[in-house]
Structure formats: C-alpha cells, structure tokens
Amino acid sequence: MVLALVLVVLGGAGWLVVVLLTGGDGEGTAAAATTGSARSSVPVPALERVVPSVSGVSTPTPPEAPTAEVAPAAAPTPVPGDPCTDDMISLEVRTPPTAAVGSKPTFELLVANVSAVPCARTLDKGLQELVLLDSAGARVWGSNDCFPEAGVDTRMLAPGEVVAFPVLWGGLTSEPTCTAPRGAPAPGSYVVRGRLDTKVSADAPLTLG
Numbered sequence: 001m002v003l004a005l006v007l008v009v010l011g012g013a014g015w016l017v018v019v020l021l022t023g024g025d026g027e028g029t030a031a032a033a034t035t036g037s038a039r040s041s042v043p044v045p046a047l048e049r050v051v052p053s054v055s056g057v058s059t060p061t062p063p064e065a066p067t068a069e070v071a072p073a074a075a076p077t078p079v080p081g082d083p084c085t086d087d088m089i090s091l092e093v094r095t096p097p098t099a100a101v102g103s104k105p106t107f108e109l110l111v112a113n114v115s116a117v118p119c120a121r122t123l124d125k126g127l128q129e130l131v132l133l134d135s136a137g138a139r140v141w142g143s144n145d146c147f148p149e150a151g152v153d154t155r156m157l158a159p160g161e162v163v164a165f166p167v168l169w170g171g172l173t174s175e176p177t178c179t180a181p182r183g184a185p186a187p188g189s190y191v192v193r194g195r196l197d198t199k200v201s202a203d204a205p206l207t208l209g
Contacts (some may be wrong), residue, residue, distance in 0.1 A: 010176035012033035084119035091201040093194040102184040127197040145174035
C-alpha cells in the first residue's frame with residue numbers, strides 16, 4: 001500500500017513537470033511568434049515620406065530690391081554773356097483797359113532779363129508779334145499780318161533790365177495773308193498775346209466799347 005502511494009506521487013510529479021515544460025514552451029513560442037508577426041506587420045515608411053521631395057518644398061521669393069530714385073539733373077549755371085534762353089527772360093504785354101471800337105490804341109511788348117547774369121537776346125522785329133483774340137479764342141488781328149517789319153536787333157541785357165517795344169494797332173481786323181476784307185471788330189472782351197520767337201507771354205485783357 002505504501003509502495004502504491006509512492007508510485008502515485010512520483011507519477012503525479014512527473015506529469016506535472018511535463019505539463020509545465022510543455023505549457024511554458026508553447027506560450028513562449030506563441031508569444032515570440034506573435035511579437036515577430038506584429039513587428040513584421042508594421043509598415044516601413046517610404047523614403048519620400050521621411051525626406052520630402054525637393055519639388056514639394058516651397059522656396060520663398062526674395063523681396064525685390066527698391067529701385068533707386070534718379071535725381072533730376074540740375075539746370076546748368078548761366079554763363080555771363082551767353083545767349084538768353086527762354087527761361088532767362090520774361091515777356092509781358094501791356095494794354096489799355098478799354099479802347100473805343102475803331103480807335104488806334106498802342107500796346108507794349110516788354111522783354112526783361114530775369115536771370116542773375118547778363119545775356120544776349122535777339123530782339124528782331126520779325127521775331128516780335130502781338131495778336132488779338134476774341135473771347136472764343138479766335139484770332140482777330142496780328143501785328144505782322146499787313147505791315148511786317150524786318151531788321152537785326154541783338155542786345156546784351158543786364159540782369160533785371162527791361163526793354164519795351166510799342167506796337168500801334170490800326171483798330172481793324174486782319175489775317176496772316178492780309179488779303180481778306182478788314183473791318184472794326186465788334187464791341188466786347190478781347191485779349192492780346194505777345195510772342196518773341198519761341199517765348200510766349202500771358203494774355204492781357206482788352207475791352208472794346
């Protein structure tokens with residue numbers, strides 16, 4: 001009886017050892033297999049997912065450099081004795097405030113050196129002209145239309161010097177060829193404009209009544 005009990009105990013112990021060894025290896029193998037399978041199922045990231053493509057990277061556009069402003073060229077300093085440019089002289093027309101229709105008023109063309117140095121200017125009669133314009137801007141009379149004058153007149157104008165040229169108007173209309181019939185303009189408001197070659201004056205008012 002004692003011998004049978006010993007055999008039962010030894011058999012149970014052996015069976016327990018077998019079970020422990022078999023169960024531990026199975027679980028370890030399953031765990032290892034499961035871990036290996038899990039590791040093999042993780043996707044390996046593609047290279048372009050880790051390092052972005054060069055074409056996909058936006059490069060900021062550098063700001064444009066400001067354009068340097070070019071300073072305007074300074075006007076040349078006038079040389080004493082050189083010709084007077086249009087900027088170096090002023091031109092003015094003087095008229096009586098009113099004149100009777102058909103009368104013969106006298107106008108004045110004034111040329112002044114407004115520069116700081118003496119300069120020479122050609123003042124030939126052929127370069128001088130006065131024109132009468134009506135309120136609509138139509139030409140009514142010109143000083144060179146019927147009685148043009150010639151002559152050479154170049155003067156050295158001192159700074160601030162003013163030269164006046166009187167011009168007598170006959171009181172009649174005219175046009176550049178002086179072939180159209182001439183008559184007295186109607187009463188109303190007019191202006192007289194002067195010219196010296198390329199220099200033009202402001203308009204001076206004249207009322208005919």
